[in-house]
Amino acid sequence: MNCEEFWKIYEDSGITPEGEDHLLDCPGCRKELRAEKVLMNIVQNLPEHEAPDTLWARIEGALPNKQIVEERERPNFDSIIHYIRGMFTYLQAVPFKPVCAACVIMLMSILATRYYYTRPLSPEDRLLKQDEIAYELEQKEQDYIAAIDKLSKLVENKKSSIDPELYDLYREKIALLDDYILQCRDALEQNESNTNVRTYLALAYKEKAETLQEMYELIN
Amino acid sequence: MENSAISQPLDIVERCKQGDRHSYKELYDLCKNRVYSTAIRLLGNAQDAEDAVQETFIKVFKNIHMFRGDSSVFTWIYRISVNICIEHMRKKKNVPYHDSLDDTEGDPVVVADTQNPVTARLIIEKEIEQLPEGFKTVFVLHTIEGFKHREIADILDISEGTSKSQLAAAKSRLREQLLPYLEVIQNEL
Numbered sequence A: 001m002n003c004e005e006f007w008k009i010y011e012d013s014g015i016t017p018e019g020e021d022h023l024l025d026c027p028g029c030r031k032e033l034r035a036e037k038v039l040m041n042i043v044q045n046l047p048e049h050e051a052p053d054t055l056w057a058r059i060e061g062a063l064p065n066k067q068i069v070e071e072r073e074r075p076n077f078d079s080i081i082h083y084i085r086g087m088f089t090y091l092q093a094v095p096f097k098p099v100c101a102a103c104v105i106m107l108m109s110i111l112a113t114r115y116y117y118t119r120p121l122s123p124e125d126r127l128l129k130q131d132e133i134a135y136e137l138e139q140k141e142q143d144y145i146a147a148i149d150k151l152s153k154l155v156e157n158k159k160s161s162i163d164p165e166l167y168d169l170y171r172e173k174i175a176l177l178d179d180y181i182l183q184c185r186d187a188l189e190q191n192e193s194n195t196n197v198r199t200y201l202a203l204a205y206k207e208k209a210e211t212l213q214e215m216y217e218l219i220n
Numbered sequence B: 001m002e003n004s005a006i007s008q009p010l011d012i013v014e015r016c017k018q019g020d021r022h023s024y025k026e027l028y029d030l031c032k033n034r035v036y037s038t039a040i041r042l043l044g045n046a047q048d049a050e051d052a053v054q055e056t057f058i059k060v061f062k063n064i065h066m067f068r069g070d071s072s073v074f075t076w077i078y079r080i081s082v083n084i085c086i087e088h089m090r091k092k093k094n095v096p097y098h099d100s101l102d103d104t105e106g107d108p109v110v111v112a113d114t115q116n117p118v119t120a121r122l123i124i125e126k127e128i129e130q131l132p133e134g135f136k137t138v139f140v141l142h143t144i145e146g147f148k149h150r151e152i153a154d155i156l157d158i159s160e161g162t163s164k165s166q167l168a169a170a171k172s173r174l175r176e177q178l179l180p181y182l183e184v185i186q187n188e189l
């Protein structure tokens, strides 16, 4: 056994009988073994450092304040869509019931209301903002309506290639969305500048366009 | 110091996932000293260690929802903290390094100082600090913090074999550094 082998075996299994023999013949390893014992003695008795008391305050201060963030940041359009899509995905897995439909509509109303009312605006700002949002939403509506028309035709032509059970589920979802779109249109006739309703409407259109897109992708 | 012996406070983790600030503090209190000690040993000074601990816990709380319970929450936290320390060590390499112990490098004054009972410890701490990054990390985690090679492999994303060979190399180097001071240090112990 040479010195290198001695230390390799020492790390795995300590001092073996062969190791003892090597030590008897090797003053270098004997001295190094003393160093090893000193090293381990000191290292294993090193005190644990105590984290300073002020450190938690620093950490806590650097954590994002959840409530402030929620008040300041207006949830964006896409995240609302994401919630609603998640809800629909869930609903697809269970038979549709009127109560589910009511839940979705309630959810949409809550989210859309939150979307608009999370940040207080001055009356002037609010009017300006409403105009901006209304314009933006109307553009979106037009885009979605065009997409829906196109996709509806494409899907209608090849609907027989979708699994009938799945097709029925999609039909029910679209029927629900159509119903919802009608309600929004009625509400808009009462008050054309109701930005909340416009928001729900755009969400419903977007959801419908994406549902049709999904159906179209299933066919192809 | 046996990491595996600590039971996993899953309920605290669950409450943290729900954003409960009191549970954040509870989880912090459970591992703050160990995370801080490791940071001090790896980074060599309190200022850098505090920064690393702060960064660690902010990352822990930000990503707590991603903790799936595949390993102990402590191993998960130490993995984050050690990786942050390694990043700091790499950044530090690019700036000229000075600290109080550095002044004594290669200076026989160190031997004279061994009359002071804390000097043996200081020599070792200084030598550990000067180990190359990989050796130092494995040595600190295994020998001082009591992690097993399997856990170190997991934390550092290396093989158990690499962890073992880096430890052997680190110890060999430390022993070698200790030899000139051996007589004085042994009298001290």
Ligand SMILES: [Zn+2]
Residues within 6 Å of the ligand: A002, A003, A004, A006, A022, A026, A028, A029, A030
């Ligand atoms: Zn030998």
